Amino acid sequence: MTPFDPIIQFFLDIFFLQSAVPDSGNWRKEYQPVSSGPARDQIYELRIRSGPEIKSRRMSARQIGQSVESKSACYMITYDDFLVIKIPPVPLADFKTYLKSIDLEQSISRHLSPAVASLAPSLSAILGKIPEISKKINPAPDAGEADYIRLLEKEPRFQRYLKINGQFVFFMELSQHAFFDQVIEKIHNEKDRMNDEIIRTSHILDDPVAFESLYGSGNETLFSRINDLNKQLNVKLDALFQQTPGPGVVPDYEKQEWLFASLADQPPHFGKDLTATDFPDKIHQLLSQVISENRKTVEDYYRCVRACVQKKIFDNHGANIEMLIIKTLTLLNHLKNLGISIRDLKPDNMLVARKKDSHHWHLSDPDAYDLGLIDLETAVRFRINDNEEIQQPMLAGTPSYMTPSHLFSNHALQDVFGMQMPGIFHLQDWYAVTGIIFYIATGRRLFEKTAKLIPEIIRVKTRGIQRNSTEMELFKNSSRIFWKAAEEEFKEKLRDHRQRLEDIHLSLPGDLVDSFRPEVENTKARLIDAIKKYAHSQKLFPRQAQQLTDASVKIIRNQRIKWEKIDPEQNVPPDTRDQILALLMDLETMKSKIERLDENSGLIKPSLSCEGLLTFMFYQAALAMDCE
Numbered sequence: 001m002t003p004f005d006p007i008i009q010f011f012l013d014i015f016f017l018q019s020a021v022p023d024s025g026n027w028r029k030e031y032q033p034v035s036s037g038p039a040r041d042q043i044y045e046l047r048i049r050s051g052p053e054i055k056s057r058r059m060s061a062r063q064i065g066q067s068v069e070s071k072s073a074c075y076m077i078t079y080d081d082f083l084v085i086k087i088p089p090v091p092l093a094d095f096k097t098y099l100k101s102i103d104l105e106q107s108i109s110r111h112l113s114p115a116v117a118s119l120a121p122s123l124s125a126i127l128g129k130i131p132e133i134s135k136k137i138n139p140a141p142d143a144g145e146a147d148y149i150r151l152l153e154k155e156p157r158f159q160r161y162l163k164i165n166g167q168f169v170f171f172m173e174l175s176q177h178a179f180f181d182q183v184i185e186k187i188h189n190e191k192d193r194m195n196d197e198i199i200r201t202s203h204i205l206d207d208p209v210a211f212e213s214l215y216g217s218g219n220e221t222l223f224s225r226i227n228d229l230n231k232q233l234n235v236k237l238d239a240l241f242q243q244t245p246g247p248g249v250v251p252d253y254e255k256q257e258w259l260f261a262s263l264a265d266q267p268p269h270f271g272k273d274l275t276a277t278d279f280p281d282k283i284h285q286l287l288s289q290v291i292s293e294n295r296k297t298v299e300d301y302y303r304c305v306r307a308c309v310q311k312k313i314f315d316n317h318g319a320n321i322e323m324l325i326i327k328t329l330t331l332l333n334h335l336k337n338l339g340i341s342i343r344d345l346k347p348d349n350m351l352v353a354r355k356k357d358s359h360h361w362h363l364s365d366p367d368a369y370d371l372g373l374i375d376l377e378t379a380v381r382f383r384i385n386d387n388e389e390i391q392q393p394m395l396a397g398t399p400s401y402m403t404p405s406h407l408f409s410n411h412a413l414q415d416v417f418g419m420q421m422p423g424i425f426h427l428q429d430w431y432a433v434t435g436i437i438f439y440i441a442t443g444r445r446l447f448e449k450t451a452k453l454i455p456e457i458i459r460v461k462t463r464g465i466q467r468n469s470t471e472m473e474l475f476k477n478s479s480r481i482f483w484k485a486a487e488e489e490f491k492e493k494l495r496d497h498r499q500r501l502e503d504i505h506l507s508l509p510g511d512l513v514d515s516f517r518p519e520v521e522n523t524k525a526r527l528i529d530a531i532k533k534y535a536h537s538q539k540l541f542p543r544q545a546q547q548l549t550d551a552s553v554k555i556i557r558n559q560r561i562k563w564e565k566i567d568p569e570q571n572v573p574p575d576t577r578d579q580i581l582a583l584l585m586d587l588e589t590m591k592s593k594i595e596r597l598d599e600n601s602g603l604i605k606p607s608l609s610c611e612g613l614l615t616f617m618f619y620q621a622a623l624a625m626d627c628e
Helices: 004-018 095-112 131-137 145-154 156-162 180-188 190-200 208-215 220-243 252-263 279-293 295-338 410-442 453-466 471-496 498-503 510-537 542-550 553-565 574-601 610-625
Strands: 028-036 042-050 053-064 073-079 081-087 170-173 350-354 369-373 505-507 607-609
Touching: 004 028, 004 042, 004 053, 004 073, 004 131, 095 145, 095 156, 095 170, 095 295, 131 145, 131 156, 145 156, 180 295, 180 350, 180 410, 190 252, 190 295, 208 220, 208 295, 220 252, 220 279, 220 295, 252 279, 279 295, 295 369, 295 410, 295 498, 295 505, 295 510, 410 471, 410 498, 410 510, 410 610, 453 471, 471 498, 471 610, 498 607, 498 610, 505 610, 510 542, 510 574, 510 610, 553 574, 574 610, 607 610
Parallel strands: none
Antiparallel strands: 028 042, 042 053, 053 073, 073 081, 081 170, 350 369, 505 607
16 A cells, blocks of 8 residues: 555545435445656546446645655645645644644744745635535635534534544645746756757767767767767677568668667667567667666766756756745745744745736746745744743754754753844754755755764664753754764765856845845854853953953964963973863854854855855854854
């Protein structure tokens, strides 16, 4: 049984109810997969039958995003209209708890509106499809969620229509919005575009000038190697045709088309003379053999094709990519102004909310759409009244778009960041947006390797708490390891995609540029305050506390080098020397962060490259959130 089967069975039961079949008769319910549609959609045919009479219809389903153990699994359903179904990771059986979860997400959604479009669960999204319930609710013209709740409390038997596999699940109406990740996939779609490019240029081995024009100068050797590969194939095919009476003479251009079809992972087209024999199987074997024997040449060829395709993608979609990046930054700014952190911001959880009814709209048009949100279960309001406490959000996220701070309680974050703790929630979304912008620009994930640390951090945290380690200590240690790995991967990915990122030029609206500066100033203020407290609390040089606070990083560094050179045996006890060095190294680290913040803030200008934007955003998050 697949994860889809209980969902399809649920909608099959609804279809049975909607079909209003007579009570008499032995009606059988069944479904079967029909085909895989676009964007990983699985298409199913639902059928109810009694003897020769059959009623049928189709629906589709696909999973949204990655499966994450601590989070709900989301599915996109097409049945009458578009629905998103969210299945909690821990089975939910209590109706009041279920309603409380819905109310929490609806509360966040109301707070986001109208600045940010969002989907929140509702009872009406699915119960409106149940004929018996519709008859009881619809007579009231102003019927709303409260009416459904009253009905389900009065007649609990109807609650089963909110359950799949015996547990409550959440239903959301998608309306006319598009999934953000599908929009990005459609822009890049590198694999299909590469295959099309290979097939389209199968004639290119006949023309070295065309090869150079398409794939750039300096690839003459590769042109020769691919021709050699083609000649090897011809020799083997000719030998095959001579061994066994076959189709006669096969033109070289046709053999070449077979080769390029195989390179494009497509079935070669054989004529009728060949199809009626066992030659196709033998030709397939030869094609696989020759490609395998020339793997280095094939990989180099793919590299050239990929570069060509990427250039075409940028030429065709550059304006769309630039506007999507600006729209993503605008979404982040809205969230900050509203005092809400989504804490699981990622392409799978975002939607493209059209503002124009016309079918003819463009991603490059700033007035045509905004970016909205799908899943709010991890969200938290971090800007609250003085007499309130920030609610403890779910300790979860998606590894590629989360930091260690997602996994630790509010109390632990408060112990580490003090008064700046609410801003850490915003920086969680900030870090995610850094990864999203990279994905928009390249079609690839930014923090793939770093994401693998998250499960290990969860294990270390669990073991540490069992051994009575403090959350603050565990958070600081995991944070140090995480940000070091994240920086290494960030540098590597920027190096790999530098040309693409430099070619994307952004013109940022003034309000976005202005929104970045408080982030820098807040982080800088926190570091200055931490330095002051640290310098005035140390006991080694109490009279020099203010001097240590005011000293530049260069002065502190010189003092640290000087103390490193002092012979431990001369005048200063080894323990004291080690304490002084630890003090100076800590101060140097904090003051270096301020220096880097000042350098980093210089990157933000109204006009900048995507590389500059990503560099600013990553280091702003790292400098603010790293506990080193």
